Structure formats: C-alpha cells, structure tokens
Amino acid sequence: MKTGLTGPPALEWAVASGALPGETESGDAYLVRSSAVGTLVAVVDGLGHGCEAAAAARAAVRALEAATMQSVADAIRHCHSTIAKTRGAAVSIVFFEASDYTLTWLGVGNVQGVLVSGQRDGTRPREHLFLRGGVVGFRLPSLRPSKLPVVPGDTLILATDGIDGDFVRDSPLDDPPARIAERILARHRKVTDDALVLVARHVG
Numbered sequence: 001m002k003t004g005l006t007g008p009p010a011l012e013w014a015v016a017s018g019a020l021p022g023e024t025e026s027g028d029a030y031l032v033r034s035s036a037v038g039t040l041v042a043v044v045d046g047l048g049h050g051c052e053a054a055a056a057a058r059a060a061v062r063a064l065e066a067a068t069m070q071s072v073a074d075a076i077r078h079c080h081s082t083i084a085k086t087r088g089a090a091v092s093i094v095f096f097e098a099s100d101y102t103l104t105w106l107g108v109g110n111v112q113g114v115l116v117s118g119q120r121d122g123t124r125p126r127e128h129l130f131l132r133g134g135v136v137g138f139r140l141p142s143l144r145p146s147k148l149p150v151v152p153g154d155t156l157i158l159a160t161d162g163i164d165g166d167f168v169r170d171s172p173l174d175d176p177p178a179r180i181a182e183r184i185l186a187r188h189r190k191v192t193d194d195a196l197v198l199v200a201r202h203v204g
C-alpha cells in the first residue's frame with residue numbers, strides 16, 4: 001500500500017496492488033505527479049505479465065513523468081512514441097487542473113476509471129472514463145479527452161483489468177482512500193492477472 005497527500009488541487013491518494021501469483025514483478029504501475037499547474041495521475045498495465053510487462057509499464061511511467069502535464073493527449077502521444085520498442089501498455093491518465101478545479105481524462109486500452117461524486121444527494125451520477133481500444137506503444141486510437149468539474153469529496157478510482165468490474169458498485173465514500181483501495185483489491189482481485197487500484201480524493 002502506498003499513500004500520499006499532494007496537489008494542487010489537494011488530493012489524498014492511495015494505491016493497492018499485487019503481482020500475479022508466481023510472478024516476482026507486476027506489469028501494473030502508476031504515477032502521481034504534481035506541479036503548480038495541477039496533478040497528473042496515471043495507471044498503466046503493461047501487456048501480458050512478468051518482467052517484459054513490468055519493463056513496458058516502467059517505461060510508460062518514465063515517459064509520463066517527462067511529458068507535458070496540461071495536455072493528456074500530448075502526454076499519451078509522447079508515451080506512445082517513447083515506448084514503441086516495448087510490448088506496449090494500456091494507459092489511463094487524469095489531469096487535475098489547479099486553476100479551475102476540473103479534471104481531464106483519457107484512456108487507451110482497458111484500465112477502468114470512475115469518478116464518484118462526493119455529493120450524497122444523488123444529483124451527480126458516477127462518471128465513467130470512456131476507454132478507447134488500442135495499445136500505447138503499438139497502435140493509438142484517435143484521442144478525445146473529456147473534462148469534468150471536480151468538487152471536494154469527489155473520488156477518482158482507476159483499476160487495471162486484474163480487478164473485476166464489480167468494484168464500481170463497491171466503492172462507498174465513507175472510508176479514506178487507503179481503505180477503499182485495500183477493500184477493492186481484497187474483494188475484486190482476479191487470480192489470473194496482476195492487479196492495481198488507485199484511489200484519489202479531492203479534499204477541499
């Protein structure tokens with residue numbers, strides 16, 4: 001379990017992960033990176049599992065560390081060209097903008113993303129990241145990021161495909177991000193793949 005506080009905008013985050021049983025390295029990786037303009041969060045799933053998947057995921061994270069923050073599409077394109085010699089990866093990326101309290105997100109491949117509203121009155125539904133088919137480093141789809149407002153209490157969850165899709169229904173907001181990440185990994189992890197879940201809450 002890794003946890004942290006970062007921003008702007010202020011975010012409390014946690015990551016829970018585990019490698020496929022029998023493998024020493026996970027092919028899933030993540031990045032949380034802040035600067036004055038905002039915070040970039042990404043989850044990466046290197047194709048397959050084992051050391052080659054881990055190498056692809058590490059290369060993708062390094063590329064995203066060096067990429068422009070403000071444009072998630074540019075960041076994905078930079079990552080794509082940088083990791084072309086690897087197996088490639090699924091990448092979902094989210095930029096929290098400090099100046100206007102929005103997030104912009106983009107997903108290539110199958111790292112799921114959901115934004116759960118911190119408002120309990122039910123006026124704002126859960127938002128799901130629209131995933132486009134493709135493999136970063138191999139074949140990019142057209143990139144159309146979408147933008148959403150973010151208010152205190154809103155909680156972003158990113159999960160690789162080693163986590164089953166039911167996790168979305170199992171993410172109440174009463175718990176801190178570390179507890180949510182731990183619970184999702186414990187309850188929804190598949191035994192057939194590496195698994196990683198990242199939870200980031202905007203704390204006002």
Ligand SMILES: [Mn+2]
Nearest residue numbers: 045161162193
């Ligand atoms: Mn996977």
